[in-house]
Amino acid sequence: MIERLESDDGESLEGWIDTLKFGADGLIPAVIQESVTGQVLMVGYMNRQSIEMTLREGRTCFWSRSRQRLWTKGETSGHFQKVRAVFCDCDRDCLLIEVDQTGEACHLGRKSCFFTQLWGSADAAGTGFSLDKLYETVEDRKASQPEGSYTAKLIRSGQDRVLKKVAEEAGEVMLASKNDDREEIIREMADLWFHSIVVLAYHDIPPQAILDELADRHSNARKAESLCTERKEGPGY
16 A cells, blocks of 8 residues: 655645646556566556556556456456556656566466567576576476476475475575585575475465565564654653
C-alpha cells in the first residue's frame, strides 16, 4: 500500500496526474520494472482511473485496450505486482513503476515479457545468469527429464533424496566456513543454493516468493523500529 501520494515538489496526487501527457486515447504507457533486480518485466497502458487505483491499492492496474476495461495485474493468475515507486519521464508522457513481482509477469509463463532477443550480445540484452534462470533450467529438467541430466535424475529419485542433498551441502558449507577457506565457501555455498533451488522447483515455488517473504519481513521490521522510536519519544518514556 502506497502511503505517500505527493511528489517531491509537493504536488497533490490529483495535481500530479494532471501534469501527465496522455495520448489522444487517454492512455499513457507504463514500463514495469522489478524493484530488486531492475529487470524490465512488461509494458502496459494506464488511464487516469487506473493510475489512481494503482496508487490507492498498491497493485498495478492497467487499461486493457483489447477488452476495453480496467484490469489488475494478477487478478486471474495471482501474479500480482506490489508497487514500490512510481516515476514519470522528463516529458511526462511515460511512467516507470517499480514493483515486487509475484510469480511471472508474462502470460506465457516467463518472468519477463522481454525474452526474445533480436540483436546484440547476451550481456547487452541483460540476459545474464540469475537465480531465476537457474530455477527455469531446473523446472525445464523436471518437466522434460532429459537423459543424462543430474537434476532430472535427482528429482526423479524422490523428495527424500532431494532433501538429503540439501542437508549434506549445508554441512559442507559449515565445514568450509570453519576452515575459513574463501574459495571452498563459495563452491559449497553454490552447491547449497543449487540444491535449495531444486527443492523450490520440486514444489513449484519460484525464487521471487522467497524474496517477497524477506521483503515483507524487512518492511515489518522497519515498521516495528519506527513504532518503538515513536513510543520512546512520546509522553511517559
